[in-house]
Amino acid sequence: MKQDIAFIQREELKAKPEPVSLGFGNYYTDYMFVMDYHIDSGWHDPRIVPYEPITLDPAAMVFHYGQAIFEGLKAYKTADGTIQLFRPEKNMNRLNESCARLCIPQIDEQLLLNAIKQLVSIEKDWIPEGEGMSLYIRPFILATEPHLGVRPSHQYKLLVILSPSGAYYGSQLSPVKIHVEEHYVRAVIGGVGHVKTSGNYAASLKAQEEAEEKGYAQILWLDAKENKYVEEVGSMNIFFKINGEVVTPKLNGSILPGVTRDSVIQLLKHWEVPVREARISIEDIFAAHERGELEEVFGSGTAAVISPVGELNWNGKSIVINEQQIGQLSQRIYDAITGIQLGKVEDPFDWTVKVDRVESVL
Amino acid sequence: MKQDIAFIQREELKAKPEPVSLGFGNYYTDYMFVMDYHIDSGWHDPRIVPYEPITLDPAAMVFHYGQAIFEGLKAYKTADGTIQLFRPEKNMNRLNESCARLCIPQIDEQLLLNAIKQLVSIEKDWIPEGEGMSLYIRPFILATEPHLGVRPSHQYKLLVILSPSGAYYGSQLSPVKIHVEEHYVRAVIGGVGHVKTSGNYAASLKAQEEAEEKGYAQILWLDAKENKYVEEVGSMNIFFKINGEVVTPKLNGSILPGVTRDSVIQLLKHWEVPVREARISIEDIFAAHERGELEEVFGSGTAAVISPVGELNWNGKSIVINEQQIGQLSQRIYDAITGIQLGKVEDPFDWTVKVDRVESVL
Ligand SMILES: Cc1ncc(COP(=O)(O)O)c(C=O)c1O
Ligand SMILES: Cc1ncc(COP(=O)(O)O)c(C=O)c1O
Numbered sequence: 001m002k003q004d005i006a007f008i009q010r011e012e013l014k015a016k017p018e019p020v021s022l023g024f025g026n027y028y029t030d031y032m033f034v035m036d037y038h039i040d041s042g043w044h045d046p047r048i049v050p051y052e053p054i055t056l057d058p059a060a061m062v063f064h065y066g067q068a069i070f071e072g073l074k075a076y077k078t079a080d081g082t083i084q085l086f087r088p089e090k091n092m093n094r095l096n097e098s099c100a101r102l103c104i105p106q107i108d109e110q111l112l113l114n115a116i117k118q119l120v121s122i123e124k125d126w127i128p129e130g131e132g133m134s135l136y137i138r139p140f141i142l143a144t145e146p147h148l149g150v151r152p153s154h155q156y157k158l159l160v161i162l163s164p165s166g167a168y169y170g171s172q173l174s175p176v177k178i179h180v181e182e183h184y185v186r187a188v189i190g191g192v193g194h195v196k197t198s199g200n201y202a203a204s205l206k207a208q209e210e211a212e213e214k215g216y217a218q219i220l221w222l223d224a225k226e227n228k229y230v231e232e233v234g235s236m237n238i239f240f241k242i243n244g245e246v247v248t249p250k251l252n253g254s255i256l257p258g259v260t261r262d263s264v265i266q267l268l269k270h271w272e273v274p275v276r277e278a279r280i281s282i283e284d285i286f287a288a289h290e291r292g293e294l295e296e297v298f299g300s301g302t303a304a305v306i307s308p309v310g311e312l313n314w315n316g317k318s319i320v321i322n323e324q325q326i327g328q329l330s331q332r333i334y335d336a337i338t339g340i341q342l343g344k345v346e347d348p349f350d351w352t353v354k355v356d357r358v359e360s361v362l
Numbered sequence: 363m364k365q366d367i368a369f370i371q372r373e374e375l376k377a378k379p380e381p382v383s384l385g386f387g388n389y390y391t392d393y394m395f396v397m398d399y400h401i402d403s404g405w406h407d408p409r410i411v412p413y414e415p416i417t418l419d420p421a422a423m424v425f426h427y428g429q430a431i432f433e434g435l436k437a438y439k440t441a442d443g444t445i446q447l448f449r450p451e452k453n454m455n456r457l458n459e460s461c462a463r464l465c466i467p468q469i470d471e472q473l474l475l476n477a478i479k480q481l482v483s484i485e486k487d488w489i490p491e492g493e494g495m496s497l498y499i500r501p502f503i504l505a506t507e508p509h510l511g512v513r514p515s516h517q518y519k520l521l522v523i524l525s526p527s528g529a530y531y532g533s534q535l536s537p538v539k540i541h542v543e544e545h546y547v548r549a550v551i552g553g554v555g556h557v558k559t560s561g562n563y564a565a566s567l568k569a570q571e572e573a574e575e576k577g578y579a580q581i582l583w584l585d586a587k588e589n590k591y592v593e594e595v596g597s598m599n600i601f602f603k604i605n606g607e608v609v610t611p612k613l614n615g616s617i618l619p620g621v622t623r624d625s626v627i628q629l630l631k632h633w634e635v636p637v638r639e640a641r642i643s644i645e646d647i648f649a650a651h652e653r654g655e656l657e658e659v660f661g662s663g664t665a666a667v668i669s670p671v672g673e674l675n676w677n678g679k680s681i682v683i684n685e686q687q688i689g690q691l692s693q694r695i696y697d698a699i700t701g702i703q704l705g706k707v708e709d710p711f712d713w714t715v716k717v718d719r720v721e722s723v724l
Contacts, residue, residue, distance in 0.1 A: 023511075024510065024511050025421070025509055025510025025511045026509065026510075028420075028421060028508070032420060051420070052420075053417045053418055053419055053420070054417070054418060054419075054420055055415045055416070055417045056415055056416060056418065057415055057416075058390070058394060058413070058414075058415070058416055058521050058523050059387070059390060059500075059523060059525075062424070062425065062430075062560075063424065063430055063432075063502060063504050063560065064430070064432055064500070064502060064560055064563070065560055065563035065564055065567075066428050066430060066559070066560030066561040066562070066563055066564035066565075067564045067567070068424075068425055068426070068428060068564070070425075070426055101568060102564055102567065102568070103567040103568055103571055136510070138421075138426070138510060140425060140426060142425050146390070147387055147388065148386065148387025148388075148498070148500060148525055149385075149386050149387045150563050150566070150567075150570070150596060150597060151567070151570070152567050152571065159420050161420050161421060163421075163510055183552060184552050184553075185550050185551070185552030185553045186553075188547050188550040188553070188586040188587075189547070189586075190545060190546050190547030190586065190589075191546075191547045191548075191550070191565055191586070192561075192564070192565045197428070197561065197564060197565075198424075198425065198426055198427055198428030198560075198561065198564075199428040199554075199559065199560065199561015199562070199564055199565060200428075200561070201426070201427035201428055201512050202427055202428035202429050202430070202464055202554070202559060202560075202561055203428075203553055203554045203559075203561060204512070205427075205429070205464065205465040205512075205513070205514050206463060206464070206465055208512070208513070209465055209514065224550045224551075224552065224553070224586060224587070225550075225586070225587045227552075234512060235512060
């Protein structure tokens with residue numbers, strides 16, 4: 001089904017913030033993409049409209065039963081002014097995985113990707129230029145039907161909003177201190193941890209808050225069944241370099257399959273650096289450190305790309321990794337991925353997708 | 363802090379639906395209670411206003427990170443026209459438990475209970491009279507701050523909406539067929555299953571949908587760690603009568619502490635019927651049936667009060683309980699609790715709370 005995307009222009013554009021003051025997720029651009037779903041008519045009325053508040057009945061199901069999913073990707077501006085996305089089809093695909101798990105009707109991935117390209121093209125002047133800067137793209141779906149019985153909603157709204165962003169974790173590539181959580185749990189096999197649904201993040205806030213009080217920037221989650229195996233960080237997957245080999249937790253149904261995670265694995269294989277997806281116990285990580293074999297630890301995610309870990313705290317014990325310095329391999333991966341994203345180095349994997357200027361719509 | 367509740371009257375009242383067509387959660391009354399929170403000013407501006415849509419920024423955190431909690435209780439009209447609530451302080455208390463787990467600022471329980479009484483009093487003509495009918499009360503809180511970084515919101519909205527309701531599960535006290543879920547999981551210890559947050563319900567939809575396709579009305583959840591121990595039903599706690607003794611799963615941190623559950627336990631103790639909270643494996647339930655000792659099974663919850671279970675399906679095997687008939691004890695508990703709620707029988711526990719007519723506010 002081919003659907004044209006309508007465009008409603010706004011009278012006046014907003015003033016753009018100074019790049020230095022951006023932070024993450026504080027500013028939104030002039031326009032957003034919206035599309036509605038009704039059980040009788042399917043997804044319909046795709047449109048780019050001025051960024052504005054949305055109005056919902058107080059009984060809208062999203063407020064009560066949490067049917068809400070989202071994605072996160074970025075648009076980058078290269079030195080020659082080209083605008084590009086990084087593996088956006090992976091995000092479209094994951095959005096539909098989230099839909100399936102949360103009983104939300106599937107979306108047309110091609111239509112949504114086109115809509116994102118058009119929206120980004122219209123908002124091209126909002127893409128900040130500079131190290132670690134980008135235009136963050138947030139597609140999300142929420143249940144809008146007013147109904148208080150527990151069942152899948154019959155109405156939904158899909159939106160895409162854009163937020164010009166500096167680096168997610170403040171200063172880039174400075175190693176973070178991470179607390180390994182033993183009491184709280186993020187997700188369990190059979191649950192919804194492998195998809196991007198809002199409840200996963202709500203469930204993580206308390207542990208995050210307590211870790212911050214103890215001086216840690218992030219949580220490393222363990223598996224829910226045995227409190228033993230490493231899963232992932234707040235909004236990053238995790239990698240360990242042990243004695244020359246890189247290991248990362250195997251996707252098991254409770255870990256989010258990160259786009260950056262997949263890119264790191266492909267890069268390492270391309271470079272012929274040994275890499276393995278496995279079940280990894282936190283004891284083994286601490287034992288590797290004990291033996292002097294834990295060389296690097298880093299998180300991977302769209303927000304920070306690569307985030308080196310300088311300290312791990314578990315079970316009352318802290319270990320310092322690589323003298324709190326950025327590891328060589330971490331730096332190499334960061335440079336490679338951001339290089340591809342910013343068009344500074346060759347893209348042997350065809351990961352980037354160019355956004356053509358959409359003059360017609362304006 | 364004593365705060366006065368403002369009242370904004372609407373011009374015209376809605377037409378009230380026919381009692382027979384009510385169903386559950388389909389109609390909302392003329393007014394709602396609203397209160398706002400800002401990190402700088404705390405909870406403020408409590409007010410009763412016309413029921414109307416709420417307007418939120420698309421970046422409002424509830425849509426993205428699921429900070430949303432709720433409660434459910436009911437107002438009943440007795441034969442002499444008295445309006446009463448059932449143990450509402452338990453719901454206020456549980457709301458604050460949910461707040462604490464989800465990093466939402468605590469509310470003033472007394473203020474909220476007063477607000478509910480005022481609202482119900484204003485809407486007294488919306489309370490349907492008749493078997494199984496009541497005015498459902500839904501307090502809920504959502505994160506309203508526009509922000510895309512994962513952290514607790516700095517702004518919230520608390521609302522109370524009212525919905526005149528027939529029986530939740532259609533015809534009252536007809537035994538339901540329940541599927542014991544082996545693949546999907548609702549909650550795990552260390553997670554948020556013991557509080558009423560929206561994500562728990564979103565996570566349950568898929569299993570519920572698949573069970574319905576197989577002809578079952580509800581899911582019985584097992585524990586997430588071993589897939590072995592009985593937890594609860596979709597929105598009910600569960601009780602088994604085995605050889606004269608009533609057992610129900612012990613509150614373990616992943617089960618919701620139901621107000622009805624607590625009332626059933628107190629009633630049974632009062633009647634000197636043996637009752638025990640324990641870890642119960644599903645094997646043991648099926649074994650008790652095998653021995654001919656599984657006498658009754660029923661769910662307990664605000665919506666249906668008592669919901670007899672006529673069939674349990676687990677691991678490819680179905681067992682029929684009490685010949686698909688309502689058990690004697692189930693019926694006795696149902697009659698006792700609904701009798702107290704409707705003021706038909708004495709209330710030895712002081713469970714009911716009268717709502718005084720608030721004439722002044724009108
Ligand atoms: C829970 C979680 N894990 C991992 C990631 C990393 O995924 P990606 O590399 O696709 O950004 C994210 C962020 O999207 C996340 O929210
Ligand atoms: C998950 C869950 N369990 C149990 C219950 C029963 O609790 P209550 O008796 O307080 O209604 C509910 C309903 O509130 C529920 O949502």
